Structures are given as structure tokens and as C-alpha cells.
Amino acid sequence: MGYDRVRRRDPAVADALDGERARQNDTLAMIASENHVSQTVMEAQSSELTNNYAEGYPGGRYYGGCEYADDVEQLAIDRAKELWGADHVNVQPHSGSQANMGVYLAMLEPGDKILSLDLTHGGHLSHGHPANFAGQVYDVSQYHVDPDTGYIDYEAMREKAEEIKPDIIVSGFSAYPRDVDWERFQAAADAVGAYHVADIAHTTGLVAAGVHSSPVGIADFVTGSTHKTIRSGRGGIIMCDEEHADDVDSAVFPGAQGGPLLHNIAGKAVGFGEALEPGFQDYAEQVVANAAALGERLAEHGLELVSGGTDTHLVLVDLRPSHPDTTGKEVEEALEDAGIVLNANTVPGESRSAFNPSGIRAGTPALTTRGFDEAACREVADLIVEVVDDPDDGAVRHRVRDRVDELTDRYPLYDESEP
Ligand SMILES: Cc1ncc(COP(=O)(O)O)c(C=O)c1O
Incomplete structure (x- = not known):
């Protein structure tokens, strides 16, 4: 896909688009929430559906001209049902945060209580951080991971639920490398008459492929x-049983949003279709195998992994034991200079700040899309450690950058021969 028209009409934007394409091709995307969608998904996302106003749902819109919008949205819904096995699916949330907002609006009144994982322990802003609408509108309490093991302290979470009697318990995380016992969350919620929302923003693909346990059919909302x-x-999704379908649908529209981003929903339909193909299972298995290889190699070099390893697509490194004077932010910046893009992250028991925390989080979804295998991920781990050991040394960063160039040449992004 070229940007020929944009180049002719708007070279300033074309420069930025070309720059971003080159940046993605020439660097290792290890932000755990990122991936590289196929060119087919991108083509669908840039379709004429961006022009369409389709307030409402397939078969019941507030405007005319929605025949093809209906087709696309229904395809996305049907494919999502097949992928995750949910009774009811809403594919309209503009993002994962909007999906959470949809469930809160459907089930809570302002001032109601949410119980969720502390952000510094791996939770997400939309689970009730004071800087987010959820923390401003609802009364939020938090549970934590066990500081000794890095695993969720399920018993303390249950006790906290008994104590505060929340209206919703949120599970599902941004920076938690382990499988989740969804039943224990649901049991804790049931015991106090709360709803349970499992936010699988990060692990949607792993759950669909069966390489991460699924909350669908267990949690009240996913x-x-x-x-x-x-x-x-790009966007969000909500799944629930039929009992809550109408509440969720009207919370998303008209509760939280206006017209759906039908062009993105076309991208969802195409991506879900790709995920139903047999190759996606191999991809998801490789994502997890790659994260395990990356983590093992980092640990061999003496870095401490929160929880001692990973079951998922990401590793979380606590730099304090091995590199007490080095912050996550310093490492993030030095690695970016060397062509490896990941993020500084808080760790359980954080002793610095959210802006300059003590950890780094690294994920393998995007590298795996490029074709990286375990051996390549071990190479990447070696490169990360070289920079972590010496973030201020420009020669080290330069040497690592050369090795990154070799890797990006070996695993090119967006092969023109892609069907
Ligand atoms: C657990 C969790 N929920 C929600 C979100 C928000 O997703 P979005 O950026 O699509 O709003 C994220 C983002 O990474 C996340 O990690």
C-alpha cells in the first residue's frame, strides 16, 4: 500500500506516514499491547465506510444507507462469536477503554463500587484510576498481587470483596504475565452479589486460540x-450473555458513543476472519513460546522477572535487584535509541514513580507477526541486556542498533507478496 495520493496532496502528512512505516519496519516493536495487522486489515480499515453514519445496530439503524454497514458489522459479530464462543457480542466500542465504559454504564450508577487490580501491580487506568473517568465517577478499591510471588493474591482479593461489597469486580490486566483463574474472580463476585468483568484487552488473541484460559462463559462480562x-x-469489544445484551448495547450506543467507526469494524471483521484460519493457532502458540524464551534468557543474564516467568505474551522485569541504580525510563530511552521499542513499567512494590518506574515490560506479539522464533527472541534478550547493563554508553547502543538492523532485514515487515 502506498500513500501516493497523500504525497501529492499533503506531503507533510505523507512524510509522517512514510516515517512511521519506516520506523515500524526498522525497529523491534515490543510494546506488549502492539501488533502489526495485515495489509488486508489496513485496507479494510481505510474503506468508504468511514463516511457512513450507522447509529444503532444491524437491522435497526437511525439513518438510511446502512445496508453494507449492516453486512460488515454482522460479519464481525458472527466471527467474534465463533472465535470466543460468546452468546452476545458488541463490536462497536471505539477502544478497549470504551468497552469497559460500556459495561460500567450498563450495570453501575455513579458512586457505585468497583474492585480492581492496582495500576502499579498490572491493572489499567480504565479499571478506576483517579485520572480516568472510572476513578472519578465510581468508588474504587484495589486488590494486589502477592509481593513475594508476583501472582494475584486471590484470597486477599476475596477478603477485600467481602469487606467492601463492590458492585463490580474487574479482572484482566495490562502488565500481568500469568494465566488467570477466572472462576475464583467469579466466585468472589457471586459471593457478594457483584458482577465480574474480565478485561482481556491484551490476551484476546491468546484466548481465541486457546493458549490462555478463557473467561467467556465464566465472567458476567468480557x-x-x-x-x-x-x-x-483497531477498537474494542464486549461479550456477555443474552440477559445483559440490551443493557450493554444501549450503554455503548447511545450511552457512551454516537456513530460506530464502521471502517474499523470492517478491519475487525477481516482480522477476526484471519484469526479463524488455522495459521492463527500457530501464531498464538509462537507468541507465548517466544515470550517464554525471551524471559528465560533475560533471567539467565541475571534480570529478575516479576512472578519468575510468563505464561503469556509479555514479561515484566523488575530492574531493582540486578540494576538498583537504573530506572525503567532510562532503559526505555536507551533501548529506543538502539531500535528496540518497549516501555518502562511500574512493578509490584514500586519504590519510584509511575513516570520513572523500576521496571520494563516487553511483549512478543508484534515480533512474532514478523516471523521471530525462540532463537531470535533469545538474541533480542541478549541485546536488551547489553543496553540495560550500560544505558549511557553510545557505542553499546550503536552496536545493538546494527544487530537490530540485521534482525529487521532478516524478518521484514509487510512483505509485498502478502496475499
Ligand atoms: C487491560 C486493559 N484494558 C483496557 C485497555 C485499553 O485499551 P484501549 O487502548 O484500546 O482503550 C488496555 C490497554 O492496553 C489494557 O491493557
């Missing part, structure tokens, strides 16, 4: 983003 491990059009 929310997610559609552009992370599931590798489809």
Missing part, C-alpha cells in the same frame, strides 16, 4: 481491545 494479540481492526 471486554477487550481488538488490535492487540487478536491483530484485527
Whole structure:
């Protein structure tokens, strides 16, 4: 896909688009929430559906001209049902955060209580951080991971639920490398008459492929983003049983949003279709195998992994034991200079700040899309450690950058021969 028209009409934007394409091709995308969607998904996302106003749902819109919008949205819904096995699916949330907002609006009144994982322990802003609408509108309490093991302290979460009697318990995380016992969350919610929302924003693809346990059929609501491990059009999704379908649908529209982003929903439909193909299972298995290889190699070099390893697509490194004077932000910046893009992250028991935390989070979904295998991920781990050991040394960063160039040449992005 070229940007020929944009180049002719708007070279300033074309420069930025070309720059971003080159940046993605020439660097290693290890932000755990990122991926590279197929060119087919991108083509669908840039379709004429961006012009269409389709307030409402397939078969019941507030405007005319929605015949093809209906087709596309229904395809996305049907494919999502097949992928995750949900009774009811809403594919309209503009993002994962909007999906959470949809469930809160459907089930809560302002001032109601949410119980969720502390952001510094791996939770997400939309689970009730004071800087987010959820923290401003609802009364939020938090549970934590066990500081000794890095695993969720399920018993303390249950006790907290008994104590505060929340209206909703949120599970599902941004920076938690382990499988999740969805039944324990649901049991804790049931015991106090709360709803349980499982936010699988990060693991949608792993859950669809069966390489991460599924909350669908267990949790009252399942929310997610559609552009992370599931590798489809950018946006959000909500799944629930028929009992809550109408509440969820009217909370998303007209409750939280106006017209749906039908062009993105076309990208969701295409991406979900790709995820139903047999190759996606191999992809998801490789994502997890790659994260395990990356983590093992980092640990061999003496870095400490929160929880001691990973079951998922990401590793979380606590730099304090091995590199007490080095912050996550310093490492993030030095690695970016060397062509490896990941993010500084808080760690359980954080002793610095959210802006300059003590950890780094690294994910394998995007590298795996490029074709990286375990051996390549071990190479990447070696490169990360070289920079972590010496973030201020420009020669080290330069040497690593050369090795990154070799890797990006070996695993090119967006092969023109892609069907
Ligand atoms: C657990 C969790 N929920 C929600 C979101 C928000 O997703 P979005 O960026 O699509 O709003 C994220 C983003 O990474 C996340 O990690």
C-alpha cells in the first residue's frame, strides 16, 4: 500500500506516514499491547465506510444507507462469536477503554463500587484510576498481587470483596504475565452479589486460540481491545450473555458513543476472519513460546522477572535487584535509541514513580507477526541486556542498533507478496 495520493496532496502528512512505516519496519516493536495487522486489515480499515453514519445496530439503524454497514458489522459479530464462543457480542466500542465504559454504564450508577487490580501491580487506568473517568465517577478499591510471588493474591482479593461489597469486580490486566483463574474472580463476585468483568484487552488473541484460559462463559462480562494479540481492526469489544445484551448495547450506543467507526469494524471483521484460519493457532502458540524464551534468557543474564516467568505474551522485569541504580525510563530511552521499542513499567512494590518506574515490560506479539522464533527472541534478550547493563554508553547502543538492523532485514515487515 502506498500513500501516493497523500504525497501529492499533503506531503507533510505523507512524510509522517512514510516515517512511521519506516520506523515500524526498522525497529523491534515490543510494546506488549502492539501488533502489526495485515495489509488486508489496513485496507479494510481505510474503506468508504468511514463516511457512513450507522447509529444503532444491524437491522435497526437511525439513518438510511446502512445496508453494507449492516453486512460488515454482522460479519464481525458472527466471527467474534465463533472465535470466543460468546452468546452476545458488541463490536462497536471505539477502544478497549470504551468497552469497559460500556459495561460500567450498563450495570453501575455513579458512586457505585468497583474492585480492581492496582495500576502499579498490572491493572489499567480504565479499571478506576483517579485520572480516568472510572476513578472519578465510581468508588474504587484495589486488590494486589502477592509481593513475594508476583501472582494475584486471590484470597486477599476475596477478603477485600467481602469487606467492601463492590458492585463490580474487574479482572484482566495490562502488565500481568500469568494465566488467570477466572472462576475464583467469579466466585468472589457471586459471593457478594457483584458482577465480574474480565478485561482481556491484551490476551484476546491468546484466548481465541486457546493458549490462555478463557473467561467467556465464566465472567458476567468480557471486554477487550481488538488490535492487540487478536491483530484485527483497531477498537474494542464486549461479550456477555443474552440477559445483559440490551443493557450493554444501549450503554455503548447511545450511552457512551454516537456513530460506530464502521471502517474499523470492517478491519475487525477481516482480522477476526484471519484469526479463524488455522495459521492463527500457530501464531498464538509462537507468541507465548517466544515470550517464554525471551524471559528465560533475560533471567539467565541475571534480570529478575516479576512472578519468575510468563505464561503469556509479555514479561515484566523488575530492574531493582540486578540494576538498583537504573530506572525503567532510562532503559526505555536507551533501548529506543538502539531500535528496540518497549516501555518502562511500574512493578509490584514500586519504590519510584509511575513516570520513572523500576521496571520494563516487553511483549512478543508484534515480533512474532514478523516471523521471530525462540532463537531470535533469545538474541533480542541478549541485546536488551547489553543496553540495560550500560544505558549511557553510545557505542553499546550503536552496536545493538546494527544487530537490530540485521534482525529487521532478516524478518521484514509487510512483505509485498502478502496475499
Ligand atoms: C487491560 C486493559 N484494558 C483496557 C485497555 C485499553 O485499551 P484501549 O487502548 O484500546 O482503550 C488496555 C490497554 O492496553 C489494557 O491493557
